[in-house]
Amino acid sequence: MMDIHTLTNKVRLKSFELGFDQCGFAKAGPLDPEAFRLEQWLNQNLHGTMGWMENYFDKRIDPTKLVPGAKSVVSVLASYRFKENEMHDKQTDDPKIAKYARGRDYHKVFKNRLKKLFFYTKELTGDIKGRFFVDSAPVMDKAWAQRAGLGWIGKNSNLLNQTHGSFFLIGEMIIDIPFVYDAPQTDHCGSCTKCIDACPTDAIHEPYRIDSNRCISYLTIELKENMPEEFEDKLSDWAFGCDICQDVCPWNRKAKYGHIDDLKPRERVLNPPKKWTTLEEDEFEDIFEGSAVRRAGYKQFTENAKRVELTSIG
Known part of the structure; x- marks a missing residue:
């Protein structure tokens, strides 16, 4: 060996x-x-x-x-x-999908x-x-x-x-084999609290600890029961997942771009043929074939999109 x-x-x-x-x-x-x-x-x-x-x-x-x-x-x-995601988020008013799922x-x-x-x-x-x-x-x-x-x-x-x-x-x-092991990195967050301050639902209720019950990602993906009323108008444009605490993180401003083509956002997700709120189920299945968005399912995804639209109209 x-x-x-x-x-x-x-x-x-x-x-x-x-x-x-x-x-x-x-x-x-x-x-x-x-x-x-x-x-x-x-x-x-x-x-x-x-x-x-x-x-x-x-x-x-x-x-x-x-x-x-x-x-x-x-x-x-x-x-x-990817730059395509950042450009899209600046230009769109449509309900958003977390970048990892595009x-x-x-x-x-x-x-x-x-x-x-x-x-x-x-x-x-x-x-x-x-x-x-x-x-x-x-x-x-x-x-x-x-x-x-x-x-x-x-x-x-x-x-x-x-x-x-x-x-x-x-x-x-x-x-079951040994390697030369790496040393853990030290914490480089310092006194920054941008992620805590930016969360619209106060899900980061203390540093380093998330209350999933209040997290937009949890509310729009994992929660299969009715969404609590207090959060229905706090989804902040997100229909599936949420990137708010990452978008404001200073470390992401200087991060390198990715290069795996399969992780790049799909054109049909960035520019769908119609509004998310008007999708039929077969259209949802076609657009999100092989996508993590299917984890939420058609009904939950379109209901979240409608909540976002109602909030923006209101």
């Missing part, structure tokens, strides 16, 4: 070849501080109706229970910051690339055991990316990176 330094460099270089912007390595083991904070957050019901976040708690906080024998968590990220579903984009990275690693090392994930299992991806030196958790609870801001997506491999 090749030496650990060569292996680490080869896997990192392969990740760049596959289109990822950064790749970091962390030693697998229990996430003790994160486990305590997660337990507190769940006990305070700040996860809203997302009951699945309570499931498999032991595996969520310890990847060696998810992948027996795991020694490493290899995290990758890829940017979805291209192809990132689960599919990442999964194919991670699969190739996994089998490349297997070729280099022989028979390895492990799995790769893109929001597909109880993995605390932001915590592992932070431990792998890919950024720090910002006050809006997103992972922030000095080069790529926060408009990026994360995936990981959990495998």
Whole structure:
């Protein structure tokens, strides 16, 4: 087997070849501080109706229970910051879709690339055991990316990176071989509170902690019950997801643009044939084929769009 330094460099270089912007390595083991904070957050019901976040708690906080024998968590990220999105947001008055969901579903984009990275690693090392994930299992991806030196958790609870801001997506491999591990980044938010000040629903009720019950992304995607009246006029143009706390973040002003074509916004999403509020279900399915927007579904998406329009008229 090749030496650990060569292996680490080869896997990192392969990740760049596959289109990822950064790749970091962390030693697998229990996430003790994160486990305590997660337990507190769940006990305070700040996860809203997302009951699945309570499931498999032991595996969520310890990847060696998810992948027996795991020694490493290899995290990758890829940017979805594109000029087309920024120009569109300046010009449109239509209900908005979060930027990550304007291209192809990132689960599919990442999964194919991670699969190739996994089998490349297997070729280099022989028979390895492990799995790769893109929001597909109880993995605390932001915590592992932070431990792998890919950024720090910002006050809006997103992972922030000095080069790529926060408009990026994360995936990981959990495998049973060691690497040269990266050092975690320090916090670079400083005294800035722009994300907290900009949130129209006060979802960031204290730095580094989100109340999902008040978050526009949660309200427009995850909440399947009737939206509480107090939020119906506070969606601030968002019909699916929300980018407000990221749009105001100073680190995103200087972030590098992405380069994976599949993550770029689709023309039919930026310039749909008709208003979102007037879409028929078959038109919705056609426009958002292979898109994360389908997670909300036709009824929820068009109802959110109508709320936004009513608020802007009012």
